[in-house]
Amino acid sequence: MTARPTGRQQGPRGRRPGGPDTRGQILEAARESFADKGFRATTIRAVAGAAGVDAALVHHYFGTKDDLFVASLEISVDPRQALALVFAPGLDGAGERLLGTVLSVWDEPENRRPLLAFLRSSLGDPESTLLQDAFIRVIFKSLRGQLPDGDAELRAGLVATQMLGLLVARYLLAVEPVASLPREQVVALIGPTLQRYLSDPVAP
Amino acid sequence: MTARPTGRQQGPRGRRPGGPDTRGQILEAARESFADKGFRATTIRAVAGAAGVDAALVHHYFGTKDDLFVASLEISVDPRQALALVFAPGLDGAGERLLGTVLSVWDEPENRRPLLAFLRSSLGDPESTLLQDAFIRVIFKSLRGQLPDGDAELRAGLVATQMLGLLVARYLLAVEPVASLPREQVVALIGPTLQRYLSDPVAP
Numbered sequence: 001m002t003a004r005p006t007g008r009q010q011g012p013r014g015r016r017p018g019g020p021d022t023r024g025q026i027l028e029a030a031r032e033s034f035a036d037k038g039f040r041a042t043t044i045r046a047v048a049g050a051a052g053v054d055a056a057l058v059h060h061y062f063g064t065k066d067d068l069f070v071a072s073l074e075i076s077v078d079p080r081q082a083l084a085l086v087f088a089p090g091l092d093g094a095g096e097r098l099l100g101t102v103l104s105v106w107d108e109p110e111n112r113r114p115l116l117a118f119l120r121s122s123l124g125d126p127e128s129t130l131l132q133d134a135f136i137r138v139i140f141k142s143l144r145g146q147l148p149d150g151d152a153e154l155r156a157g158l159v160a161t162q163m164l165g166l167l168v169a170r171y172l173l174a175v176e177p178v179a180s181l182p183r184e185q186v187v188a189l190i191g192p193t194l195q196r197y198l199s200d201p202v203a204p
Numbered sequence: 205m206t207a208r209p210t211g212r213q214q215g216p217r218g219r220r221p222g223g224p225d226t227r228g229q230i231l232e233a234a235r236e237s238f239a240d241k242g243f244r245a246t247t248i249r250a251v252a253g254a255a256g257v258d259a260a261l262v263h264h265y266f267g268t269k270d271d272l273f274v275a276s277l278e279i280s281v282d283p284r285q286a287l288a289l290v291f292a293p294g295l296d297g298a299g300e301r302l303l304g305t306v307l308s309v310w311d312e313p314e315n316r317r318p319l320l321a322f323l324r325s326s327l328g329d330p331e332s333t334l335l336q337d338a339f340i341r342v343i344f345k346s347l348r349g350q351l352p353d354g355d356a357e358l359r360a361g362l363v364a365t366q367m368l369g370l371l372v373a374r375y376l377l378a379v380e381p382v383a384s385l386p387r388e389q390v391v392a393l394i395g396p397t398l399q400r401y402l403s404d405p406v407a408p
Contacts, residue, residue: 123376124328132377157373157382158393164377165369169361172327173336173368178361189362189406193397202393 023061026051030062030072035121039069039133066138073118075111080142087146094146095195096187102163103183106171119172135160151202158197166190227265230255234266234276239325243273243337270342277322279315284346291350298350299399300391306367307387310375323376339364355406362401370394 029050033042044065048055062068070078082105086097105111122131143159144152166186169175178186233254237246248269252259266272274282286309290301309315326335347363348356370390373379382390 120328120330123372124324126324132379135377136379154381154393157379160379161370161373161382161394162366162397163369164372165367166365168327168368168372169365173339175336175340175361175364177358178365189401190365193366193400196397197393 022051022053022057026053026058026061026068027072027074030068034069034072034130034134035128038129039065039137040129044068069134069138074114075105076108077105077111079105079139083139083142083146091147091199093195095193095198096191098159098198099163099166099187099191099194100183102167103186106167107183112171116171119167123168123172147198154202155197158202159194162190162193162197226255226257226261230257230262230265230272231276231278234272238273238276238334238338239332242333243269243341244333248272273338273342278318279309280312281309281315283309283343287343287346287350295351295403297399298402299397300395302363302402303367303370303391303395303398304387306371307390310371311387316375320375323371327372327376351402358406359401362406363398366394366397366401 026047030042030047033047033050042065044058045055047068048058051058058068062071066080070080082101083098086101087094089097106115119131122128140156140160143156147155166178169178170181170186171179173179181189230251233251234246237251237254246269248262249259251272252262255262262272266275270284274284286305287302290305291298293301310319323335326332344360344364347360351359370382373382374385374390375383377383385393
């Protein structure tokens with residue numbers, strides 16, 4: 001075992017330089033702050049302070065606050081990149097591709113636990129605005145950016161109603177037979193709904 | 205103020221006979237038991253014991269355990285009767301009618317608080333099986349009973365994915381613009397999805 005030098009002795013202004021588990025400590029501080037204070041009230045500066053490092057180091061490792069939030073989810077995919085891939089070939093068939101992508105991320109055992117914990121804590125705590133803020137900020141922004149102007153907000157909102165409910169029913173509540181359906185069948189059954197929300201007329 | 209005689213002194217076997225707030229005490233005991241132990245582990249006998257009354261009195265006031273659960277929700281409508289009304293004219297248009305009915309119950313201010321509390325606690329607590337059990341037992345059973353044999357389970361499950369997600373997005377997370385849409389517009393946008401799940405082919 002290597003003794004890790006403490007930052008107070010070495011770093012400028014009493015902050016630690018990047019060490020072997022600095023990245024992990026920043027992530028832990030970020031997760032705590034997002035969970036306790038929500039997305040909006042979390043600052044890179046405060047996360048850096050809690051982790052005992054400079055804010056510049058947080059930016060260096062993780063980029064923006066959006067990036068830090070995505071990293072703090074501990075999933076194998078950046079949802080913004082995944083969304084960009086889903087929509088790259090155009091709106092046609094995007095409903096099925098979107099659903100297939102989301103399910104493949106959730107069906108990955110290493111992603112399931114952190115995603116379920118995130119969903120559960122966001123839905124269960126009346127004080128938590130994390131899912132609202134983060135969801136709207138990170139996922140919605142990406143999704144809206146892929147949609148034609150005008151109805152993008154409404155379309156993203158409609159997609160959210162079906163997607164959230166599917167995730168809650170399939171993974172959180174395990175409502176049968178939805179929980180046990182093969183992914184391809186879920187895509188065949190529910191993909192057309194997402195496609196309708198993405199591309200059918202929505203004007204009242 | 206009238207002094208309420210205590211049951212231990214008056215009732216047979218030390219149980220209180222029905223008094224002015226006996227109904228309320230039973231409901232409180234029921235809510236506590238459903239929340240703590242879930243639907244399956246809750247018994248009429250145990251609820252009666254906690255309320256200090258005879259089990260027969262609980263049956264007299266509330267009927268079956270299903271009925272007691274519905275009463276414990278403290279909403280203005282019995283979802284089973286509402287479902288029967290929705291499906292009485294047949295499957296045609298049932299998606300829109302179902303959605304309109306559910307939204308009208310949720311949009312009622314007196315229902316909103318207990319329904320939100322129920323949804324939030326059921327989704328937030330990993331130990332809670334209340335939404336699964338009760339939902340499947342009470343709502344699903346009614347819904348399945350209205351659907352043609354064969355695919356009823358799957359159709360009810362698909363309806364659940366869209367309905368749950370809409371309730372979570374509109375009422376729990378207040379995702380805009382879905383949260384502020386007039387009820388009629390939500391019905392026009394999402395009703396067809398429910399109709400498709402109720403009556404379009406679902407076989408793989």
